[in-house]
Amino acid sequence: MKLLWIVSAALALATSTSVAAPDAFQASYTVSAKGLDMGIMNASLHYDGETYTYQKTTKANGLAALLSGDTLTERSTGKKQAAQLIPEQYLHHHKNKRKDRKDEFRFTTPTQVEGTFDGNAYQLSVPKGTLDMAALELHLMEALATNQALNYRLISKGKLRDYRLRKLGKETIEVPAGSYVCEKVEVIHDNNERETTLWLAPKLDYAIVQVRHKEEGDVIETRLKQYQ
Template sequence: MKLLWIVSAALALAAPPLAAAPDAFQASYAVSAKGLEMGVMNASLRYDGETYTYQKITKANGLAAVLSGDTLTERSTGKKHAAQLLPEHYVYHHKNKRKDKKDEFRFTTATQVDGSFDSNTYQLNVPTGTLDMAALELTLMDALATNQALNYRVLSKGKLQDYRLRKLGKETIEVPAGNYECEKLEVMHDNNERQTTLWLAPKLDYAIVQVRHQEDGDVIETRLKQYQ
Protein backbone atom coordinates (compact mmCIF):
# COMPACT_ATOMS: atom_id res chain seq x y z
CA MET A 1 0.00 0.00 0.00
CA LYS A 2 1.17 3.49 -0.74
CA LEU A 3 0.50 6.15 1.84
CA LEU A 4 2.08 9.07 0.18
CA TRP A 5 1.60 12.77 0.55
CA ILE A 6 2.21 13.38 -3.12
CA VAL A 7 2.95 16.88 -3.91
CA SER A 8 5.64 15.88 -6.27
CA ALA A 9 6.42 17.94 -9.25
CA ALA A 10 8.97 19.55 -11.45
CA LEU A 11 11.25 22.55 -11.00
CA ALA A 12 12.83 24.72 -13.66
CA LEU A 13 16.21 26.20 -14.40
CA ALA A 14 15.88 29.64 -12.84
CA ALA A 15 16.22 29.82 -9.05
CA PRO A 16 12.85 30.78 -7.55
CA PRO A 17 12.37 33.65 -5.13
CA LEU A 18 12.35 32.62 -1.49
CA ALA A 19 8.91 31.79 -0.14
CA ALA A 20 7.12 34.29 2.03
CA ALA A 21 6.31 32.61 5.33
CA PRO A 22 2.70 31.36 5.58
CA ASP A 23 0.89 31.65 8.89
CA ALA A 24 1.26 28.69 11.26
CA PHE A 25 -1.42 26.03 10.77
CA GLN A 26 -2.52 22.50 11.59
CA ALA A 27 -4.43 20.26 9.20
CA SER A 28 -5.58 16.68 8.94
CA TYR A 29 -6.30 14.73 5.75
CA ALA A 30 -7.94 11.44 4.83
CA VAL A 31 -5.86 9.24 2.51
CA SER A 32 -7.92 6.86 0.37
CA ALA A 33 -7.42 4.30 -2.38
CA LYS A 34 -10.12 2.58 -4.45
CA GLY A 35 -12.74 4.61 -2.62
CA LEU A 36 -11.71 3.32 0.82
CA GLU A 37 -10.02 5.37 3.53
CA MET A 38 -6.64 3.76 4.16
CA GLY A 39 -4.94 6.28 6.42
CA VAL A 40 -4.76 9.73 7.95
CA MET A 41 -2.17 12.45 7.47
CA ASN A 42 -1.56 15.21 10.02
CA ALA A 43 0.34 18.29 8.87
CA SER A 44 1.56 21.28 10.84
CA LEU A 45 3.60 24.41 10.28
CA ARG A 46 4.94 26.05 13.44
CA TYR A 47 7.44 28.75 14.31
CA ASP A 48 9.80 28.97 17.26
CA GLY A 49 11.52 32.34 17.24
CA GLU A 50 13.55 32.49 14.04
CA THR A 51 13.06 28.84 13.06
CA TYR A 52 10.25 26.95 11.33
CA THR A 53 9.19 23.29 11.29
CA TYR A 54 6.83 21.89 8.67
CA GLN A 55 5.95 18.28 9.39
CA LYS A 56 3.59 15.69 7.93
CA ILE A 57 2.92 12.28 9.46
CA THR A 58 0.85 9.76 7.51
CA LYS A 59 -0.29 6.51 9.14
CA ALA A 60 -2.35 3.61 7.90
CA ASN A 61 -5.53 2.91 9.84
CA GLY A 62 -8.02 0.09 10.19
CA LEU A 63 -7.25 -3.12 8.32
CA ALA A 64 -4.52 -1.36 6.34
CA ALA A 65 -2.65 -0.69 9.59
CA VAL A 66 -2.85 -4.36 10.55
CA LEU A 67 -1.66 -5.54 7.13
CA SER A 68 1.05 -2.99 6.39
CA GLY A 69 1.95 -0.96 9.48
CA ASP A 70 2.61 1.86 7.01
CA THR A 71 4.01 5.14 8.39
CA LEU A 72 5.45 8.08 6.49
CA THR A 73 7.14 11.03 8.18
CA GLU A 74 8.27 14.10 6.23
CA ARG A 75 9.81 17.15 7.86
CA SER A 76 11.45 20.38 6.69
CA THR A 77 13.15 22.71 9.19
CA GLY A 78 15.00 25.95 8.67
CA LYS A 79 15.24 29.65 9.39
CA LYS A 80 12.58 32.31 9.18
CA HIS A 81 14.45 35.37 7.98
CA ALA A 82 12.21 38.46 8.00
CA ALA A 83 9.16 37.20 6.07
CA GLN A 84 11.01 34.45 4.20
CA LEU A 85 11.72 30.76 4.84
CA LEU A 86 15.19 29.29 4.31
CA PRO A 87 15.22 25.45 4.34
CA GLU A 88 18.11 23.85 6.23
CA HIS A 89 17.28 20.22 7.07
CA TYR A 90 14.96 17.66 5.46
CA VAL A 91 13.87 14.14 6.45
CA TYR A 92 11.63 11.70 4.57
CA HIS A 93 11.11 8.33 6.29
CA HIS A 94 8.73 5.71 4.85
CA LYS A 95 8.46 2.54 6.91
CA ASN A 96 6.21 -0.53 6.84
CA LYS A 97 6.49 -4.27 7.41
CA ARG A 98 8.33 -4.77 4.11
CA LYS A 99 10.62 -1.78 3.76
CA ASP A 100 12.35 1.09 5.52
CA LYS A 101 13.25 3.97 3.17
CA LYS A 102 14.92 7.16 4.36
CA ASP A 103 16.04 10.32 2.56
CA GLU A 104 17.78 12.96 4.68
CA PHE A 105 19.93 15.96 3.85
CA ARG A 106 21.15 19.27 5.20
CA PHE A 107 22.05 22.53 3.45
CA THR A 108 25.56 23.23 4.75
CA THR A 109 25.54 26.46 2.69
CA ALA A 110 23.02 28.00 0.30
CA THR A 111 24.59 26.00 -2.55
CA GLN A 112 25.98 22.86 -0.86
CA VAL A 113 24.18 19.81 0.51
CA ASP A 114 25.28 16.80 2.58
CA GLY A 115 22.84 13.90 2.63
CA SER A 116 22.10 10.19 2.55
CA PHE A 117 19.54 8.13 0.65
CA ASP A 118 19.06 4.43 1.37
CA SER A 119 22.22 4.56 3.54
CA ASN A 120 24.32 5.96 0.65
CA THR A 121 25.91 9.30 1.53
CA TYR A 122 26.38 12.11 -0.97
CA GLN A 123 27.51 15.72 -1.33
CA LEU A 124 26.07 18.00 -4.00
CA ASN A 125 26.49 21.52 -5.28
CA VAL A 126 23.02 22.98 -5.95
CA PRO A 127 21.68 26.28 -7.32
CA THR A 128 20.65 28.99 -4.89
CA GLY A 129 16.95 28.62 -4.12
CA THR A 130 16.90 24.80 -4.26
CA LEU A 131 14.04 23.37 -2.19
CA ASP A 132 13.19 20.16 -0.40
CA MET A 133 9.88 18.46 -1.20
CA ALA A 134 8.10 19.77 1.90
CA ALA A 135 9.34 23.35 1.51
CA LEU A 136 8.07 23.17 -2.08
CA GLU A 137 4.51 23.09 -0.73
CA LEU A 138 5.03 26.25 1.32
CA THR A 139 6.66 27.96 -1.66
CA LEU A 140 3.74 26.97 -3.88
CA MET A 141 1.28 28.60 -1.47
CA ASP A 142 3.14 31.90 -1.77
CA ALA A 143 3.61 31.56 -5.55
CA LEU A 144 -0.14 31.27 -6.12
CA ALA A 145 -0.92 34.16 -3.79
CA THR A 146 1.53 36.44 -5.63
CA ASN A 147 1.04 35.06 -9.17
CA GLN A 148 4.61 33.78 -9.62
CA ALA A 149 5.79 31.23 -12.17
CA LEU A 150 5.36 27.64 -10.98
CA ASN A 151 8.85 26.41 -11.85
CA TYR A 152 11.31 25.14 -9.25
CA ARG A 153 14.36 23.05 -8.46
CA VAL A 154 13.99 20.40 -5.80
CA LEU A 155 16.38 17.95 -4.19
CA SER A 156 14.86 14.50 -3.67
CA LYS A 157 16.42 11.04 -3.21
CA GLY A 158 19.90 12.42 -3.75
CA LYS A 159 19.06 13.98 -7.11
CA LEU A 160 18.38 17.52 -8.26
CA GLN A 161 15.10 17.62 -10.16
CA ASP A 162 13.24 20.18 -12.24
CA TYR A 163 9.60 20.57 -11.19
CA ARG A 164 6.96 22.34 -13.26
CA LEU A 165 3.26 22.83 -12.62
CA ARG A 166 0.53 24.40 -14.72
CA LYS A 167 -2.78 25.99 -13.81
CA LEU A 168 -5.96 24.25 -14.94
CA GLY A 169 -8.34 26.98 -13.78
CA LYS A 170 -10.61 27.35 -10.78
CA GLU A 171 -12.89 24.61 -9.45
CA THR A 172 -15.14 24.32 -6.40
CA ILE A 173 -14.82 20.94 -4.70
CA GLU A 174 -16.31 19.24 -1.67
CA VAL A 175 -14.00 17.54 0.86
CA PRO A 176 -14.72 16.34 4.43
CA ALA A 177 -13.76 19.80 5.74
CA GLY A 178 -16.37 21.51 3.53
CA ASN A 179 -16.72 23.21 0.13
CA TYR A 180 -13.84 25.27 -1.23
CA GLU A 181 -13.20 27.23 -4.39
CA CYS A 182 -9.73 26.10 -5.45
CA GLU A 183 -6.94 26.80 -7.87
CA LYS A 184 -6.48 23.53 -9.75
CA LEU A 185 -2.93 22.57 -10.75
CA GLU A 186 -1.32 19.73 -12.65
CA VAL A 187 2.22 18.44 -12.13
CA MET A 188 4.08 18.16 -15.43
CA HIS A 189 5.51 14.63 -15.27
CA ASP A 190 8.03 13.37 -17.81
CA ASN A 191 5.76 10.51 -18.89
CA ASN A 192 2.05 9.85 -19.26
CA GLU A 193 2.03 6.95 -16.81
CA ARG A 194 1.73 9.26 -13.81
CA GLN A 195 -0.78 12.02 -13.24
CA THR A 196 -0.85 14.32 -10.20
CA THR A 197 -3.53 16.97 -9.67
CA LEU A 198 -3.71 19.43 -6.77
CA TRP A 199 -6.46 21.71 -5.49
CA LEU A 200 -5.42 24.68 -3.30
CA ALA A 201 -7.87 27.02 -1.59
CA PRO A 202 -7.34 30.81 -1.61
CA LYS A 203 -9.63 30.98 1.45
CA LEU A 204 -6.98 28.98 3.38
CA ASP A 205 -4.02 31.01 2.07
CA TYR A 206 -3.67 28.45 -0.74
CA ALA A 207 -3.27 25.46 1.55
CA ILE A 208 -3.71 22.12 -0.21
CA VAL A 209 -7.28 20.86 -0.02
CA GLN A 210 -6.99 17.79 -2.22
CA VAL A 211 -4.36 15.79 -4.09
CA ARG A 212 -5.11 13.03 -6.60
CA HIS A 213 -2.27 10.85 -7.86
CA GLN A 214 -2.69 8.15 -10.50
CA GLU A 215 0.03 5.63 -11.32
CA ASP A 216 0.06 2.02 -12.56
CA GLY A 217 -3.74 2.00 -12.56
CA ASP A 218 -3.98 2.98 -8.90
CA VAL A 219 -5.54 6.24 -7.69
CA ILE A 220 -4.60 7.72 -4.32
CA GLU A 221 -6.52 10.71 -2.95
CA THR A 222 -5.61 12.97 -0.04
CA ARG A 223 -8.56 15.15 1.10
CA LEU A 224 -8.74 17.80 3.80
CA LYS A 225 -10.66 16.85 6.95
CA GLN A 226 -9.80 19.75 9.27
CA TYR A 227 -7.81 22.99 9.08
CA GLN A 228 -6.97 25.56 11.72
Protein backbone atom coordinates in the same frame (compact mmCIF):
# COMPACT_ATOMS: atom_id res chain seq x y z
CA MET B 1 3.58 0.46 1.08
CA LYS B 2 3.86 2.53 -2.09
CA LEU B 3 0.77 4.57 -1.17
CA LEU B 4 2.41 6.81 1.43
CA TRP B 5 5.44 7.55 -0.75
CA ILE B 6 3.17 8.61 -3.63
CA VAL B 7 1.10 10.82 -1.32
CA SER B 8 4.24 12.53 -0.07
CA ALA B 9 5.60 13.10 -3.58
CA ALA B 10 2.27 14.33 -4.89
CA LEU B 11 1.99 16.88 -2.15
CA ALA B 12 5.49 18.22 -2.62
CA LEU B 13 5.54 20.60 -5.56
CA ALA B 14 7.16 24.07 -5.33
CA THR B 15 10.13 26.42 -4.85
CA SER B 16 10.98 30.11 -5.03
CA THR B 17 13.51 32.55 -3.64
CA SER B 18 11.16 35.51 -3.17
CA VAL B 19 7.96 34.27 -1.55
CA ALA B 20 6.49 35.25 1.80
CA ALA B 21 6.24 32.78 4.66
CA PRO B 22 2.74 31.39 5.35
CA ASP B 23 1.13 31.63 8.77
CA ALA B 24 1.43 28.73 11.22
CA PHE B 25 -1.27 26.10 10.73
CA GLN B 26 -2.41 22.55 11.50
CA ALA B 27 -4.27 20.32 9.05
CA SER B 28 -5.43 16.73 8.73
CA TYR B 29 -6.24 14.76 5.56
CA THR B 30 -7.91 11.48 4.69
CA VAL B 31 -6.07 9.16 2.29
CA SER B 32 -8.05 6.75 0.12
CA ALA B 33 -7.37 4.32 -2.72
CA LYS B 34 -9.83 2.34 -4.84
CA GLY B 35 -12.64 3.91 -2.83
CA LEU B 36 -11.29 2.57 0.46
CA ASP B 37 -10.06 4.54 3.46
CA MET B 38 -6.33 3.81 3.69
CA GLY B 39 -4.86 6.31 6.14
CA ILE B 40 -4.69 9.75 7.69
CA MET B 41 -2.11 12.50 7.26
CA ASN B 42 -1.46 15.26 9.80
CA ALA B 43 0.50 18.36 8.80
CA SER B 44 1.68 21.30 10.92
CA LEU B 45 3.79 24.42 10.50
CA HIS B 46 5.24 25.97 13.66
CA TYR B 47 7.55 28.92 14.28
CA ASP B 48 9.95 29.36 17.18
CA GLY B 49 11.58 32.74 16.98
CA GLU B 50 13.58 32.80 13.75
CA THR B 51 13.19 29.09 12.99
CA TYR B 52 10.42 26.98 11.47
CA THR B 53 9.40 23.33 11.56
CA TYR B 54 7.05 21.84 8.99
CA GLN B 55 6.12 18.21 9.62
CA LYS B 56 3.77 15.71 8.01
CA THR B 57 2.97 12.31 9.50
CA THR B 58 1.00 9.76 7.51
CA LYS B 59 -0.21 6.49 9.02
CA ALA B 60 -2.09 3.62 7.47
CA ASN B 61 -5.30 2.67 9.27
CA GLY B 62 -7.85 -0.14 9.26
CA LEU B 63 -6.92 -3.17 7.19
CA ALA B 64 -3.98 -1.33 5.61
CA ALA B 65 -2.47 -0.82 9.08
CA LEU B 66 -2.91 -4.49 9.96
CA LEU B 67 -1.28 -5.64 6.73
CA SER B 68 1.60 -3.19 6.49
CA GLY B 69 2.01 -1.07 9.63
CA ASP B 70 2.97 1.68 7.20
CA THR B 71 4.08 5.11 8.51
CA LEU B 72 5.70 8.07 6.80
CA THR B 73 7.28 11.05 8.55
CA GLU B 74 8.47 14.04 6.57
CA ARG B 75 10.05 17.08 8.21
CA SER B 76 11.70 20.30 7.05
CA THR B 77 13.42 22.67 9.50
CA GLY B 78 15.19 25.92 8.82
CA LYS B 79 15.33 29.67 9.25
CA LYS B 80 12.70 32.33 8.87
CA GLN B 81 14.41 35.44 7.52
CA ALA B 82 12.06 38.37 7.03
CA ALA B 83 9.31 36.94 4.80
CA GLN B 84 11.29 33.94 3.56
CA LEU B 85 11.68 30.34 4.75
CA ILE B 86 15.16 28.95 4.16
CA PRO B 87 15.41 25.16 4.65
CA GLU B 88 18.40 23.75 6.49
CA GLN B 89 17.59 20.10 7.28
CA TYR B 90 15.20 17.52 5.85
CA LEU B 91 14.00 14.04 6.82
CA HIS B 92 11.83 11.58 4.90
CA HIS B 93 11.36 8.36 6.91
CA HIS B 94 9.21 5.58 5.40
CA LYS B 95 8.75 2.52 7.60
CA ASN B 96 6.61 -0.61 7.48
CA LYS B 97 6.86 -4.30 8.31
CA ARG B 98 9.13 -4.98 5.34
CA LYS B 99 11.43 -1.96 5.15
CA ASP B 100 12.83 1.07 6.94
CA ARG B 101 14.03 3.69 4.44
CA LYS B 102 15.35 7.20 5.08
CA ASP B 103 16.16 10.16 2.88
CA GLU B 104 17.82 12.90 4.95
CA PHE B 105 20.14 15.79 4.19
CA ARG B 106 21.29 19.23 5.31
CA PHE B 107 22.39 22.37 3.53
CA THR B 108 26.00 23.00 4.59
CA THR B 109 25.91 26.22 2.54
CA PRO B 110 23.13 27.73 0.37
CA THR B 111 24.59 25.81 -2.61
CA GLN B 112 26.03 22.65 -1.00
CA VAL B 113 24.15 19.63 0.37
CA GLU B 114 25.26 16.56 2.33
CA GLY B 115 22.93 13.64 2.93
CA THR B 116 22.14 9.93 2.85
CA PHE B 117 19.50 8.07 0.87
CA ASP B 118 18.75 4.43 1.57
CA GLY B 119 22.03 4.17 3.50
CA ASN B 120 24.20 5.72 0.76
CA ALA B 121 25.97 9.02 1.46
CA TYR B 122 26.03 11.79 -1.14
CA GLN B 123 27.08 15.39 -1.73
CA LEU B 124 25.49 17.80 -4.19
CA SER B 125 26.14 21.26 -5.59
CA VAL B 126 22.77 22.96 -6.10
CA PRO B 127 21.45 26.34 -7.27
CA LYS B 128 20.73 28.87 -4.55
CA GLY B 129 17.06 28.66 -3.56
CA THR B 130 16.81 24.88 -3.98
CA LEU B 131 14.27 23.38 -1.57
CA ASP B 132 13.42 20.09 0.04
CA MET B 133 10.17 18.29 -0.80
CA ALA B 134 8.34 19.53 2.30
CA ALA B 135 9.41 23.18 2.37
CA LEU B 136 8.44 23.61 -1.25
CA GLU B 137 4.76 23.10 -0.36
CA LEU B 138 4.91 26.22 1.80
CA HIS B 139 6.46 28.19 -1.05
CA LEU B 140 3.78 26.99 -3.47
CA MET B 141 1.09 28.56 -1.30
CA GLU B 142 2.57 32.04 -1.69
CA ALA B 143 3.60 31.46 -5.31
CA LEU B 144 -0.05 30.99 -6.25
CA ALA B 145 -1.16 33.93 -4.13
CA THR B 146 1.32 36.24 -5.90
CA ASN B 147 0.94 34.74 -9.39
CA GLN B 148 4.54 33.53 -9.72
CA ALA B 149 5.83 31.05 -12.29
CA LEU B 150 5.53 27.42 -11.19
CA ASN B 151 8.95 26.12 -12.25
CA TYR B 152 10.91 24.57 -9.41
CA ARG B 153 14.16 22.96 -8.22
CA LEU B 154 14.27 20.50 -5.34
CA ILE B 155 16.26 17.61 -3.86
CA SER B 156 14.75 14.13 -3.70
CA LYS B 157 16.35 10.70 -3.25
CA GLY B 158 19.84 12.16 -3.42
CA LYS B 159 19.29 14.00 -6.72
CA LEU B 160 18.54 17.52 -7.89
CA ARG B 161 15.22 17.51 -9.74
CA ASP B 162 13.04 19.89 -11.74
CA TYR B 163 9.28 20.24 -11.12
CA ARG B 164 6.92 22.10 -13.40
CA LEU B 165 3.22 22.76 -12.90
CA ARG B 166 0.47 24.54 -14.80
CA LYS B 167 -2.77 26.15 -13.72
CA LEU B 168 -6.05 24.67 -14.95
CA GLY B 169 -8.39 27.37 -13.65
CA LYS B 170 -10.85 27.63 -10.76
CA GLU B 171 -13.03 24.79 -9.50
CA THR B 172 -15.32 24.36 -6.48
CA ILE B 173 -14.93 21.00 -4.71
CA GLU B 174 -16.39 19.26 -1.67
CA VAL B 175 -14.07 17.63 0.87
CA PRO B 176 -14.69 16.45 4.45
CA ALA B 177 -13.67 19.91 5.72
CA GLY B 178 -16.33 21.64 3.58
CA SER B 179 -16.80 23.32 0.19
CA TYR B 180 -13.97 25.41 -1.29
CA VAL B 181 -13.34 27.41 -4.43
CA CYS B 182 -9.88 26.20 -5.47
CA GLU B 183 -7.07 26.91 -7.85
CA LYS B 184 -6.65 23.69 -9.84
CA VAL B 185 -3.06 22.81 -10.74
CA GLU B 186 -1.48 19.82 -12.44
CA VAL B 187 2.06 18.46 -12.34
CA ILE B 188 3.77 18.13 -15.71
CA HIS B 189 5.22 14.61 -15.66
CA ASP B 190 7.87 13.28 -18.04
CA ASN B 191 5.52 10.56 -19.30
CA ASN B 192 1.80 9.93 -19.73
CA GLU B 193 1.64 7.06 -17.25
CA ARG B 194 1.13 9.35 -14.25
CA GLU B 195 -1.32 12.17 -13.56
CA THR B 196 -1.17 14.40 -10.48
CA THR B 197 -3.74 17.14 -9.86
CA LEU B 198 -3.94 19.50 -6.87
CA TRP B 199 -6.68 21.80 -5.60
CA LEU B 200 -5.57 24.72 -3.39
CA ALA B 201 -7.99 27.07 -1.62
CA PRO B 202 -7.42 30.85 -1.62
CA LYS B 203 -9.73 31.01 1.42
CA LEU B 204 -7.11 28.99 3.36
CA ASP B 205 -4.13 31.00 2.05
CA TYR B 206 -3.78 28.46 -0.77
CA ALA B 207 -3.41 25.44 1.47
CA ILE B 208 -3.78 22.11 -0.34
CA VAL B 209 -7.38 20.90 -0.13
CA GLN B 210 -7.19 17.84 -2.37
CA VAL B 211 -4.67 15.81 -4.35
CA ARG B 212 -5.55 13.13 -6.91
CA HIS B 213 -2.80 10.88 -8.26
CA LYS B 214 -3.34 8.33 -11.04
CA GLU B 215 -0.74 5.68 -11.83
CA GLU B 216 -0.95 2.24 -13.40
CA GLY B 217 -4.75 2.40 -13.30
CA ASP B 218 -4.90 3.18 -9.58
CA VAL B 219 -6.27 6.44 -8.14
CA ILE B 220 -5.13 7.77 -4.77
CA GLU B 221 -6.91 10.76 -3.22
CA THR B 222 -5.84 12.94 -0.30
CA ARG B 223 -8.64 15.22 0.97
CA LEU B 224 -8.70 17.88 3.65
CA LYS B 225 -10.51 16.88 6.83
CA GLN B 226 -9.66 19.77 9.16
CA TYR B 227 -7.66 23.01 8.96
CA GLN B 228 -6.83 25.61 11.59
